[in-house]
Amino acid sequence: MIIYTKTGDNGTTGLYGGKRVTKNHIRIQACGExxxxxxxxxxxxxxNSYKEIDExxxxxxxxxxxxxxxxxxPSDRMFSTNEKPKISCLISDKKxxxxxxxxxxxxxxxxxLKQFILPTGNIATSTSHVARTICRRAERSTVTLSEADEIRPLIIKYLNRLSDYLFVLARYFGYLANNKEIPWNPNE
Structure with missing residues (x-):
């Protein structure tokens, strides 16, 4: 497999099915995030050193x-005229x-949780918080994409739930390390 194809040297990239779009297209932005x-x-x-979490x-x-x-x-490759997916959808409600x-x-x-907490703690906790914020950004871009082209709402739902998971995971890592959560103090 050749890593450099030079096909993107003009600022475009290929979607599934061969269609080319600019690298700043909202679809590519969502994919990148x-x-x-x-x-x-x-x-x-x-x-992480916990097998269950790693799995x-x-x-x-x-x-x-x-x-x-x-x-x-693209939606024309994904959906037929009767709104049923043309290709097999890769995720389901089970996820x-x-x-x-x-x-x-x-x-x-x-x-x-009784109040907002600051996103800090050990490395695993803090990295989980960073991942949560990136997940929210990916979710926002996916929502923007859904306004321009059809995507399955399940993708947005998954990203929303994943950000919840990452928040709880951050708290869980802190709990496992006996780190005290630092509450947000609006008066400081």
């Missing part, structure tokens, strides 16, 4: 690649259900 998020999930994995993050990384593939597919299960398990162990 999902890719950036996936890289940060990998960074969390490098700071969860592995599933999430594969799901994000699947989302990237869907986002890189969202998994996130919710993992959130519930971690939430049972961390103290109840």
């Amino acid at each position: 999902v890719d950036e998020l996936n890289s940060y999930i990998g960074l969390i994995r490098s700071y 969860q993050l592995h599933v999430i990384q594969n799901t994000l690649f699947n989302i990237g593939a869907e986002l890189a597919t 969202i259900f998994l996130l919710e299960q993992w959130i519930d398990i971690m939430s049972e162990k961390v103290p109840p």
Whole structure:
């Protein structure tokens, strides 16, 4: 596989199916932000020493690649005239259900949240917070894309739930390390 094809030297890139768009196209922006998020999930994995969490993050990384593939597919390649997908959709509600299960398990162990907390702590906690904010950005770009072209609403729902997971994961890493959460003080 050749890494450099030179086809993007003019500021365009190819979508699934061969259509070329500019590299600042909203579809490419959404794909890029999902890719950036996936890289940060990998960074969390490098700071994590818990097998169960690593397995969860592995599933999430594969799901994000699947989302990237869907986002890189123009709606005319994805949907037929009767609104049914032409290609097999790569994620389902099961992935969202998994996130919710993992959130519930971690939430049972961390103290109840009574106020906003500052996004800080150990490296795994802080990296999870950074990933959460990147996830929110990817979600916003995907919403913008959905206003310009048809995408499955499930993708937006997944990214929304994933940001919830990453927030709880950040708190969970702090809990495991016995780090005290620092509440937001609007008067400081």
